[in-house]
Amino acid sequence: MANHKTSNASQTTREAQELLSVRHLKTYFPIKSGVLQRVTGYVKAVDDISFKLYPGQTMSLVGESGCGKTTAGRTILRLTPKSAGDVLFEGKDIYQLDAQELRALRPQMQLIFQDPYSSLSPRMPVGEIIAEAPRQHHIVPKAQFDAYIDKIMKDCGLQPYHRDRYPHEFSGGQRQRICIARALALNPKFIVCDEPVSALDVSIQAQIINLLMDLQAQYNLTYLFISHDLSVVEHISDLIGVMYLGDLVERGTKKEVFARPLHPYTQALFSAIPVPDPDYKMNRIILEGSIPSPANPPAGCKFHTRCRYCMAICKQQVPPSYEVEPGHVVNCHLYAGSPVVDDLVGSDDMEQQLTREKLAASGDIAAGAATARGQLSAEEIVSETLKEEARADSQGAVLDRGRKWMQEREQQLERMQADRRQVETAAAALQDEAAPAVRPDDSSKTEESLK
Amino acid sequence: MRKYIVKRLLWSILILFFVSFLIYLLMRSLPSSYVETVARERAAANPQVSYKQWLERLNELYGLNVNPLQGFFIWLSQALRGHFGDSWYYGVPVTQKFGSVIWYSFALGAAALIFQVALAIPLGIQSARKQYSTLDYATTVFALIGISLPGFFFITILKMVFAVNLGWFDLNGIVGRMHDTYSPFRQFLDICQHMVLPTLNLVIIGTGSLLRYTRTNMLEVLNSDYIRTARAEGLSERRVINHHAFRNTLIPLVTIIGGTLPGLFSGALITETLFKIPGIGYTSYEAMLAGDIPFTMFYLTFMAILTLLGTLISDVLYAVVDPRVRVS
Amino acid sequence: MARKSQKSANYLSARTIRRTAKENRRITRQFEQKLNRKHVAPSEYATTMKDPANVLEVEDLKTYFFTDAGTVKAVDGVSFTVPRGKTIGLVGESGCGKSVTSLSIMQLLQRPQGQIVSGAIRLTQDQGQAVDITQMPISAMEKIRGKDISMIFQEPMTSLNPVFKIGSQLDEVIGLHNPDMSREAVKERTIEMLELVSIANSRAVYDMYPHQLSGGMRQRVMIAIALACSPKVIIADEPTTALDVTIQAQILDILRRLKDQINSSIVLITHDLGVIAEMADEVVVMYAGRIVEKGTVEEIFKHPSHPYTLGLMASKPVVSRHVERLYSIPGNVPNPIEMPDYCYFRDRCDRAFAPCFGEYPPMISLSPTHKVACYCYQQSADTKE
Ligand SMILES: Nc1ncnc2c1ncn2[C@@H]1O[C@H](COP(=O)(O)OP(=O)(O)OP(=O)(O)O)[C@@H](O)[C@H]1O
Numbered sequence A: 001m002a003n004h005k006t007s008n009a010s011q012t013t014r015e016a017q018e019l020l021s022v023r024h025l026k027t028y029f030p031i032k033s034g035v036l037q038r039v040t041g042y043v044k045a046v047d048d049i050s051f052k053l054y055p056g057q058t059m060s061l062v063g064e065s066g067c068g069k070t071t072a073g074r075t076i077l078r079l080t081p082k083s084a085g086d087v088l089f090e091g092k093d094i095y096q097l098d099a100q101e102l103r104a105l106r107p108q109m110q111l112i113f114q115d116p117y118s119s120l121s122p123r124m125p126v127g128e129i130i131a132e133a134p135r136q137h138h139i140v141p142k143a144q145f146d147a148y149i150d151k152i153m154k155d156c157g158l159q160p161y162h163r164d165r166y167p168h169e170f171s172g173g174q175r176q177r178i179c180i181a182r183a184l185a186l187n188p189k190f191i192v193c194d195e196p197v198s199a200l201d202v203s204i205q206a207q208i209i210n211l212l213m214d215l216q217a218q219y220n221l222t223y224l225f226i227s228h229d230l231s232v233v234e235h236i237s238d239l240i241g242v243m244y245l246g247d248l249v250e251r252g253t254k255k256e257v258f259a260r261p262l263h264p265y266t267q268a269l270f271s272a273i274p275v276p277d278p279d280y281k282m283n284r285i286i287l288e289g290s291i292p293s294p295a296n297p298p299a300g301c302k303f304h305t306r307c308r309y310c311m312a313i314c315k316q317q318v319p320p321s322y323e324v325e326p327g328h329v330v331n332c333h334l335y336a337g338s339p340v341v342d343d344l345v346g347s348d349d350m351e352q353q354l355t356r357e358k359l360a361a362s363g364d365i366a367a368g369a370a371t372a373r374g375q376l377s378a379e380e381i382v383s384e385t386l387k388e389e390a391r392a393d394s395q396g397a398v399l400d401r402g403r404k405w406m407q408e409r410e411q412q413l414e415r416m417q418a419d420r421r422q423v424e425t426a427a428a429a430l431q432d433e434a435a436p437a438v439r440p441d442d443s444s445k446t447e448e449s450l451k
Numbered sequence B: 001m002r003k004y005i006v007k008r009l010l011w012s013i014l015i016l017f018f019v020s021f022l023i024y025l026l027m028r029s030l031p032s033s034y035v036e037t038v039a040r041e042r043a044a045a046n047p048q049v050s051y052k053q054w055l056e057r058l059n060e061l062y063g064l065n066v067n068p069l070q071g072f073f074i075w076l077s078q079a080l081r082g083h084f085g086d087s088w089y090y091g092v093p094v095t096q097k098f099g100s101v102i103w104y105s106f107a108l109g110a111a112a113l114i115f116q117v118a119l120a121i122p123l124g125i126q127s128a129r130k131q132y133s134t135l136d137y138a139t140t141v142f143a144l145i146g147i148s149l150p151g152f153f154f155i156t157i158l159k160m161v162f163a164v165n166l167g168w169f170d171l172n173g174i175v176g177r178m179h180d181t182y183s184p185f186r187q188f189l190d191i192c193q194h195m196v197l198p199t200l201n202l203v204i205i206g207t208g209s210l211l212r213y214t215r216t217n218m219l220e221v222l223n224s225d226y227i228r229t230a231r232a233e234g235l236s237e238r239r240v241i242n243h244h245a246f247r248n249t250l251i252p253l254v255t256i257i258g259g260t261l262p263g264l265f266s267g268a269l270i271t272e273t274l275f276k277i278p279g280i281g282y283t284s285y286e287a288m289l290a291g292d293i294p295f296t297m298f299y300l301t302f303m304a305i306l307t308l309l310g311t312l313i314s315d316v317l318y319a320v321v322d323p324r325v326r327v328s
Numbered sequence C: 001m002a003r004k005s006q007k008s009a010n011y012l013s014a015r016t017i018r019r020t021a022k023e024n025r026r027i028t029r030q031f032e033q034k035l036n037r038k039h040v041a042p043s044e045y046a047t048t049m050k051d052p053a054n055v056l057e058v059e060d061l062k063t064y065f066f067t068d069a070g071t072v073k074a075v076d077g078v079s080f081t082v083p084r085g086k087t088i089g090l091v092g093e094s095g096c097g098k099s100v101t102s103l104s105i106m107q108l109l110q111r112p113q114g115q116i117v118s119g120a121i122r123l124t125q126d127q128g129q130a131v132d133i134t135q136m137p138i139s140a141m142e143k144i145r146g147k148d149i150s151m152i153f154q155e156p157m158t159s160l161n162p163v164f165k166i167g168s169q170l171d172e173v174i175g176l177h178n179p180d181m182s183r184e185a186v187k188e189r190t191i192e193m194l195e196l197v198s199i200a201n202s203r204a205v206y207d208m209y210p211h212q213l214s215g216g217m218r219q220r221v222m223i224a225i226a227l228a229c230s231p232k233v234i235i236a237d238e239p240t241t242a243l244d245v246t247i248q249a250q251i252l253d254i255l256r257r258l259k260d261q262i263n264s265s266i267v268l269i270t271h272d273l274g275v276i277a278e279m280a281d282e283v284v285v286m287y288a289g290r291i292v293e294k295g296t297v298e299e300i301f302k303h304p305s306h307p308y309t310l311g312l313m314a315s316k317p318v319v320s321r322h323v324e325r326l327y328s329i330p331g332n333v334p335n336p337i338e339m340p341d342y343c344y345f346r347d348r349c350d351r352a353f354a355p356c357f358g359e360y361p362p363m364i365s366l367s368p369t370h371k372v373a374c375y376c377y378q379q380s381a382d383t384k385e
């Protein structure tokens, strides 16, 4: 707990740096009924969430549909009114700002939606979609404006000649790029990404995730990433918050949460992720029933209706936040021995834990354990993964098989490369003259001759 | 549900109040009023009393010597007690005149509606099932002609073909020349015969939109996932269409047809007028031309009530036929 | 200049469209007439299975859509077999023809524009008999749908008829395929089915309307409907894509349990490699309407061979597999109306070499079960022989 102390001591300095701090935020939607539309209850969409974010970080909110992820994101941006709590952006409480101040702050906090189809105006050329808001907000001087938009578009993987095309002429992935460019053009510090890749195909997903991560590095962006796809979340985030029925039930660094999920709900959620490996032994925790209605959540711990560890106390008392490990906070009575923390103190420990992890990782890199895999081909990535898996596998047979296969693979790769070099010139020639003339039955002969 | 209906009714009353007020204002500000016409006639017939004097006396007699606001409230207080006054033009109590003509309109409207529904729904369903077939194109053309060309155009053609050229029906009127000499059954047949052309005309104009509506709805339903599920279950195409798809197409149709039910009493102004059928449409047309304020007020308020009732019925029916609305 | 020509390629003149439409009507009318025939002797579509261990054999299936813009070869020569009691996984990206394949098997394509143009789909019947679905008229097809072969759809929210109660929808299927069951017996069976798919208060659910149930519950009802008559083959088209992971786990669990219980085979369509690895015994990878690789689940996941399969695996982040940067396959899927006459993947392939400039690669066997359509493996196959 020494860390804990120091974090308290450095609190003041930290406060100055942090980009976003959310404290006990709640968003309730009234349920109206009757002739006079009296309020008869509330849907507790977001029910007490707290966390802090520092510049350049990515925090992910995960949870099942209807657990309040999107509402949380929108409330943080003051697009949906809060019911209680504070949202501090660079130390300013955004719910205290008047309309004009808020307008001035808007460019710094942007939102990217799930559906790239409906969030683009169909009658506006792409260049205009991207340029409209920055022009209004005078983000750059007039003289440099065009160059600026071109640069933003280029950074988002769009070509300058795309400027005067319309959204319907683009594919889903490209439209999401347009959405990202539109947000980025306002020079934001903080972007809420609400399921930005859920509507996209796997290979397009990869492009967009890479783009988001590149832009983060380039512009030091801070993301609040909302997703239900845990594998994407694990790839992109530094910090993770798990939501259930409006509550933030567990939060911590990505490594911590994925390595040691503490909350029974998190455990069930993680165990449900399908792993693309047929050898993987399933140890599924299957949750019974479905999410209760947020209008009428269970008393005590909201998860107690589906929890396998449910105890007597769970039905009566709302569990407080326990800091089980530095920076790893969980709302569950199972961890009653651990110190209870005010939410924000936990967040600071989370930050420190992250820094430690980052340092450790860079040490690894220095040791040469990790390579710059960005440049590898698909096959190399897969094979390396398999290599790793094989290494981890305790069974000798599997190891052997893997090794043998890898050797074969490498030989094959070499052969192929040689082959490729050899025929490259031939290919050019083939393309020039023979290609149109190659008849189906000829091709095998051509090949043999090439060999 | 009850609460909802009560709420809707309260709203309707408010709307009715303003609507009737507006109508009254409009009627009062028409350029040539009934009194003026009568005064002019009387002055012409009897030069001793000038037009001005006649006008004054008549204004007093018909209660037009007050300002429109007062006039309206006088009318309203009477109307609330069920006194709609005497028709100026017809000279009998408004309600009596109304009672004597409404059934012609109702019979015409009901016959037309029955034929419309009987034609539009099966044709609409068939043309949706066989999209882009000859049948589909034919019904589309038929529907579009019915929707887009005005009623009087068809009336002229119908009269031309069936009354003038073929001579099967009379040109206009509700009874033939020999009506009084017939036995009661022959009299009824006579009236029916005179209703054929007007009904046909209404069917031509009205079927198109209902048909297109059925077709669009059916197409949408046929492309829905649950129809695919029904087929995947192995149900025969007949059952898929007649049971699963039809029930879903019925939801919007029932509400639309339910909404038109009160309209049966509103009369078909153009058709009745051109065929000289003494229905409510024709009667009120004459009354309006003459500037008969009591009758027109009664008729237009009645229409407003019917319209409000129509939307209410269609909303209530929607909740009745659609389980998704019913429960919440 | 380049842009202009591209534009003219994208925008069709009204005249071309009219001509295509007319031609399409001519072609589809022939198919439709064949499908709509009323009394067809069963011998016309009777056939025998190539391998009696299979329940379903799809051979060189071609399903085209005759649209005004041109012919979309949505499925272009797909062959695979479904052995009894096994699960076949069909993977591929959006638009690669997975759904069209499954709808072809059920003869539920959007008609008249969608038609099975050639190929055979053989389904076993009793006593070593089999039928060829491609030759069956709709009237005969209705008898085997829901009974021998049934389907679970992707959208649980819209796949149940909103105006009928859950109970009556299930009763209908059971009653239809078991005409001599009494009404009470049908109802009992319905309740039993609902319990089988882990719906707790089955008697209450019997009298509910679909909108009163959550997505997961509806998908269970769909599974109950699909399994009600113990079909030989269950086609599950993305059964869990619209659901949350925890609900997905429940549904997959039910599906796996029930499959063994009634001894059916499953054709599982998904784009989630994780789901495939968990559920499938054999995997078929599709790209742009054709099969690029197929094999047992071990072979596909441990020895992925086709460059597309490799790309697909590398581009999906996997929990506990750390990469600095995700791999992304460059380029786009070719236009389905103008498919190239060479390997469809060539323009995106980082391994393309000379032979790839020839015709579409043939299926090459890497092992008796593992097949791949890529020239890279031609030599290894040749040397083996
Ligand atoms: N009714 C239709 N008319 C015209 N083309 C169609 C029709 N249905 C499907 N297609 C085309 O057929 C091809 C294959 O579509 P299919 O639905 O089988 O893809 P899928 O693999 O199931 O994709 P997803 O993962 O999105 O479900 C696509 O190019 C699609 O555009």
Ligand code: SF4
Pocket: A263, A264, A265, A301, A302, A303, A304, A305, A307, A308, A309, A310, A311, A314, A319, A331, A332, A333, A334
């Ligand atoms: S507090 Fe109790 S019911 Fe809630 S998650 Fe923890 S153990 Fe389960």
Ligand code: SF4
Pocket: C306, C307, C308, C343, C344, C345, C346, C347, C349, C350, C351, C352, C353, C355, C356, C361, C373, C374, C375, C376
């Ligand atoms: S055949 Fe050639 S282009 Fe096609 S996938 Fe194989 S290597 Fe790539």
Ligand SMILES: [Mg+2]
Pocket: C098, C099, C100, C237, C238
């Ligand atoms: Mg699909």
